[in-house]
Amino acid sequence: MAVQPNEPKKPKKPKKLCPKVILEGTRLTRKTDLAFALNEHPGLVGTRRYRYHSPLISAEWSAFSADPWGRGLINFAAEETELAMETYRTWARLFELQRYYSWIVDRFHLSTEVFQASQGRHHDFGWLEDRLRPLGFAVVLCLRDPDTFAEARRERLRISAKPEQYDDLSLFRVEQERLRAAAARSTLPVLELQVADRSVAELADEVADWLAARGLLGTPDELD
Known part of the structure; x- marks a missing residue:
């Protein structure tokens, strides 16, 4: 059956x-x-046929x-700024060298930008995004309704090794908006x-x- 003009086309399955x-996202x-x-x-x-x-x-x-x-890399001190920037440059170069690999990153430059700004230090990561964008990187910003942080904290305290870090939920609500x-x-x-x-x-x-709908599952060569 032919696809009608008004029917959205399914994204092509990537070769790799x-x-x-x-x-x-903030904590919790x-x-x-x-x-x-x-x-x-x-x-x-x-x-997968087995786990790896x-x-x-x-x-x-x-x-x-x-x-x-x-x-x-997020909460570095002022005197560690060059160390942090070198680390980001190293990650960027590693991503470029292994452009045909998959990468899952749990917090990165946006968290750094937001935390450092809260300390009065402002960093522009436009240069980093200019290197990540051609590789197909995307951001998933995890959010929750502010009223649900209390319940999330109760769940976390059952397993947390440092429960005091969740004492002030207002910090997370503020950080969420800044993110x-x-x-x-x-x-x-x-x-x-x-x-x-x-x-x-x-x-x-x-x-x-x-990711599939935006063609972000395949190789950098397949990006629009």
């Missing part, structure tokens, strides 16, 4: 799956659970400090994903469908 997703927005789910979702990685790992990285790691919850503003300025494709009262599987399905 190598999506590149940056998950952003299920980013990490979603990252693991996307890393095994058939829509992003294909149908794909690249899953994060700017949240406290890699600049020996403390368990120390400084890192939305940063995402609105981004030159990368952005999906705002509401996470409250939904399963991780449902969230992963929405992300996979969104």
